[in-house]
Amino acid sequence: MGNRIESETASLNESNRQLRLKAKELFKQNNVSGFCNTGFFYCMFAPCGAGDVFKLILLILLFCGCIPAIVCVALSYTIYQTGVHTLTYVVISQAIVIAEFIIYFIVFNLAKVKNLEIVNEGRRIRNKVRANNKQIRIIRNSITRDKDESVYNLGKYDEKLSELEAEREDISNRKLEAIKVFENDTKQVITDEITGRRQPKIDALKADLKQLEEKINAMESQLADMQSHLTDSYVTFLGKDLLTEEKLSDLISIMEEGTASTVSGAIEVYKGES
Numbered sequence: 001m002g003n004r005i006e007s008e009t010a011s012l013n014e015s016n017r018q019l020r021l022k023a024k025e026l027f028k029q030n031n032v033s034g035f036c037n038t039g040f041f042y043c044m045f046a047p048c049g050a051g052d053v054f055k056l057i058l059l060i061l062l063f064c065g066c067i068p069a070i071v072c073v074a075l076s077y078t079i080y081q082t083g084v085h086t087l088t089y090v091v092i093s094q095a096i097v098i099a100e101f102i103i104y105f106i107v108f109n110l111a112k113v114k115n116l117e118i119v120n121e122g123r124r125i126r127n128k129v130r131a132n133n134k135q136i137r138i139i140r141n142s143i144t145r146d147k148d149e150s151v152y153n154l155g156k157y158d159e160k161l162s163e164l165e166a167e168r169e170d171i172s173n174r175k176l177e178a179i180k181v182f183e184n185d186t187k188q189v190i191t192d193e194i195t196g197r198r199q200p201k202i203d204a205l206k207a208d209l210k211q212l213e214e215k216i217n218a219m220e221s222q223l224a225d226m227q228s229h230l231t232d233s234y235v236t237f238l239g240k241d242l243l244t245e246e247k248l249s250d251l252i253s254i255m256e257e258g259t260a261s262t263v264s265g266a267i268e269v270y271k272g273e274s
Contacts, residue, residue: 005143012132012139019132023125032115037122044104045112046123049130063100068093 027037035041042048043055072089080088112119241247251266260266 005140008139008143009136012136016129016132019125019129023122026118026121026125030115030118032118033111036111036115036119041111042123042126045108046119048123048127064097067100068096071096 023037024034027034043052044059047053047056072092075089075092247270251263251270254260254266254269255263260269
């Protein structure tokens with residue numbers, strides 16, 4: 001029932017939303033205070049219909065009766081606690097009422113008279129909203145009273161929804177079952193098949209990798225032995241201070257240039273240049 005009410009009144013609710021936005025934009029564009037676009041303002045200064053008139057009467061009673069009475073009671077318990085003539089309270093009440101009317105007419109002239117066209121346009125918009133609300137209430141009451149929905153022939157839709165719900169439930173169960181089968185059986189079969197098909201190649205690559213590691217280790221060992229042998233063989237001949245890459249390059253350059261034909265001669269030339 002709630003969905004029916006919402007569905008059948010959706011266009012009216014949207015119309016009300018657009019009308020309220022239109023009214024708000026109207027007052028904003030014309031630099032009119034938002035106070036003039038309130039229900040209180042229209043009730044006080046531009047009533048329309050029995051509802052607004054009734055509210056206005058209540059407001060008049062409030063401002064002209066209750067407020068002066070409250071002020072007089074407050075004064076009787078404070079300033080005039082020792083007692084005062086009844087005429088004083090009458091004068092005070094009348095002064096408050098007169099002040100309220102003065103304020104009322106000031107606001108009336110500054111707000112309504114000055115912006116009469118805008119206020120009247122706002123009233124027309126509010127009347128449209130009020131008409132929409134009346135129509136919404138009629139629709140809501142009609143649906144609420146009409147509890148038998150058989151006249152709308154909704155039974156076939158309920159059956160269709162039930163079928164769709166059952167189908168959705170069946171698909172969900174089959175999906176869960178397929179996932180379970182895959183996790184328990186199919187996944188392992190696929191994994192074993194891929195592993196079995198690629199295992200020989202994987203084993204061959206592992207063997208090649210092991211051989212390469214062994215060759216690299218052997219070459220590193222030979223290189224270390226050669227470096228040790230070179231150091232032991234030539235340190236006594238060249239001297240430890242000449243066993244650097246830079247100085248050996250200088251000795252080779254001296255011999256290539258023909259300045260010396262032997263290593264010892266190149267050493268003498270190098271030391272003489274130094």
